[in-house]
Amino acid sequence: MKVKKYTAQNLPEAMKLVRADLGSGAVILNTREVQVGGFFGFFTKKNVEIFAGLDQDVDYHPTKNTNKNIVKEKQAVFQDEELTKEIRQLKNMVHSLTVQSKSADDAALFIKEWENFLLSQEVDLTIIEELIPSLSNKYESLDEMERDSYDWNTWISSYLSARMAKSEFGGFHYETKFLNLIGPTGVGKTTTIAKIGAKAVLKDGKKVAFITTDTYRIAAIDQLKTYAEILNIPCEVAYTADDFKKAKEKFEDYDLVLVDSAGRNFLNRFYIEELQRIIHFDKDMKNYLVLSLTSKYRDMETIYSQFKSLPVHKVIFTKKDETTTYGSLLNLAILNSVPIGYVTNGQNVPDDMFEADADELVQALVKEKLLHA
Structure with missing residues (x-):
């Protein structure tokens, strides 16, 4: 079997590459999402990676042989079912990754907002750099509903008050x-x-x-x-x-x-x-x-x-x-x-x-x- 890897921005584009290269007889062996680019884990892009194969011993072109046509039809049905299953899995994966990406974006914006405020108050960068990891950990420990209702002003106040304890x-x-x-x-x-x-x-x-x-x-x-x-x-x-x-x-x-x-x-x-x-x-x-x-x-x-x-x-x-x-x-x-x-x-x-x-x-x-x- 001839196996090749195809990478595209989304699943439909990846499938187009497979069909264009291997034809309708291609078999999807594996699909997954990959992260590319970015800086320190931020601003990465999501791509879809597909491994597809083609059995070179099988004639996938139409012939007058009825038995071959029947075999081909059964293979096509099987491939369609497998493709539907793979697409469903990919959709679930994409949804999960989208939720995670949105959460990461929200966290970055939230942290940046507090960082900018403390800088505007002329708080020394040393203090801000010590505070940010604790603030980020606290943010990540809460779900979306808890984050929206959480009293962040009190949390920041308590943190800074504790730092002033000496x-x-x-x-x-x-x-x-x-x-x-x-x-x-x-x-x-x-x-x-x-x-x-x-x-x-x-x-x-x-x-x-x-x-x-x-x-x-x-x-x-x-x-x-x-x-x-x-x-x-x-x-x-x-x-x-x-x-x-x-x-x-x-x-x-x-x-x-x-x-x-x-x-x-x-x-x-x-x-x-x-x-x-x-x-x-x-x-x-x-x-x-x-x-x-x-x-x-x-x-x-x-x-x-x-x-x-x-x-x-x-x-x-x-x-x-x-x-x-x-x-x-x-x-x-x-x-x-x-x-x-x-x-x-x-x-x-x-x-x-x-x-x-x-x-x-x-x-x-x-x-x-x-x-x-």
Whole structure:
């Protein structure tokens, strides 16, 4: 028997090739679907592959011999039955493969949608690449109906919250007397100090004082003094290290002393050293680094790295109300295990500030997907 293989895009085309080459006497030996092309398993094409044979010892051309014609007719009926059976099997196979292909396409689109959203939120690619396999496995574990009704926002939130577990969250609880706010210019340190001070005085009934070393901007001194007058608390200006030491001694019996340091370009190491010369960074002082959520993540990471030598005990993120992108916050918490104390979301003192909570911060990010769906 002469056996040949034929490959085409679908079964009808493959059968045409068989008939054209071997004639009506061809016998279908085997059929199957094969995947060709593609990249890493995606975007492959489905072809049909048929193995057909022709018995060269049998005369398939019409003759006047009746017995031969009868044999030929019986063979044709048998071949038709076999072909019908093969076609039915192929249809079932094609349907199954079509369902599988649709599922793979749906999964790829679903994963890509979340990937694009997280990238738009400026979540670091390292975090996204760790999340995607888990998200894909979860998707594949559900059937089509379950996928449609599943709460994917909660799943993503839970995953990211768990990744943030190494970071410490929560505000200042009077564990030390001196709280020093440091950070670059324009991030809202003075207003944040006023919010913490107002909460301590008005809500917690604490005895509070202010010290400012921001002598580069007269407006900053005036602003802090105005807040001090409103809260009826003292405020000292420290121009030198001796001034700062005297101010600390003056407020020795206070519950909380908040220090407003100069806002400068802290990408320059010189300003960190200058800050260290004026302020006594001892065990009685906690340092909270203030960063704006409107800043780029790489800049935040560089500033945090500059300040780590002080050290930084917690980070305060400001201006949440001025952005809809929260990836930088997640990046610092997950990739650098940065402890986060507070998040501010407006100018109102002391209301527009809340203690940081991993679940709430992640939900704020995921909520943006719902708002722009």
